[in-house]
Amino acid sequence: MSVPVSQMWTVATYVLRQKLQGRRRYPLVLMLEPLFRCNLACAGCGKIQYPAHILKKHLSVEQCLAAVEECGAPMVSIPGGEPLMYPDIGRLVKELVARRKYVYLCTNAILLKEKLEAGLFAPSKYLSFSVHMDGLQPEHDEAVCRDGVFDAAVEGIREALRRGFRVTTNTTLFDGASPMRMQMFFDEMMDLGVEGMMLSPGYSYSKAPDQEHFLRRQKTNELFSKMLSNPKRRWKFNQSPLFLQFLMGKHDFECTPWGNPTYNLFGWQRPCYLLQEGYAASFRELMETTRWEHYGHKSGNEKCKDCMVHCGYEPTAVNHAFSSWKGLKATVAATVTGKL
């Protein structure tokens, strides 16, 4: 695993503090969506289908910072939309870094080189560019429905690494993904020099154009088992090893929808990053008035039945690591040995 020690320490102490305070539900990563606008229209994405006047809107930096303060999570992920299209992205990141938040700026990297050359960002241990890469060049370009995006992203990654930035990749896997091709992809990303990779099965957004290629649970287990049963030592993953083991079918976790709360133009999204069942005006209202028992694999909710996505299950994996000696031992063992 490749998460830096300082970040692991921050997360570990945060989680332990929550446990000591007896907080049953706590946020781990704030998903901050300053805008919905994007320069791609990926087949598996249900985030950008809005009228033009909504796509033109964005949160102010002050609104973003207020949400970060209110939420209190130690990590902030900035997806979207494409965050590099957010006019104040430089100032927002600077403010978050000043607050010692670990920031994952999730980007398709089409604009990355241009923004780096413009001097918008400064390298920091708190800032990581999390570049969307759904596989090798043909698979990625197909997933994002545009040729040439893989090459542009690689160029952006090289430029960021050259300038001393932390760079990770985030990969969404759909039905039909080849374990062997994915292993080749892991090699290619490690050759590029990224710090680590993040993997997740896709979620079947009801608004996404492509509804045929989402993985079901058993297929997810099979795919991840084939891909990761004999991981190379050089493959680094920037996520909880227990989450990857869950995807391989080695753990039976339940969803933690409040673990990655989402804030955007509409407010605090209920119940999670993927489902849009309404909005709360404050983080407190979200936590106190959402009917959490209606969500998760065991709830019987059809929308949650096949979901194994990172935003619901990675917080569960992290919580599990700090809930028992067994969980901690499994995490430490996988982290040290690299075996899953």
Place this chain on the structure above:
Amino acid sequence: MIPADAERSLEGWDPGAVDGPDLAYVIERAFDYRGDVTLVQRDGREIVGYLFNRNTDVRDPFVQVFERDGGALLTIPYARIASIRFTGRDTAAGNSYAAWLRSREARATPPASGV
């Protein structure tokens, strides 16, 4: 009054004046709709915008709308709503993935000669 096929786009749908459970149903569909709607109030005034939220867990259930022109965020009680027309383009409708596959195939296949 209510389209039977839930998967069909509601673009252009005008359910007419509604109240009670029908109003709640139409609001749910408008909340799920990824296009602008025209909200007709009981006093006859109309609001065009994107309905992004509704809350029935409060004493006076309400919807929230971003106005198309001007961009104001409006909160409107259910009790003031007479009807909702689905007047804006449904941005989630269509088959862009299928269109992408077709265009890829067209590029990969050389045009027939002698035509």
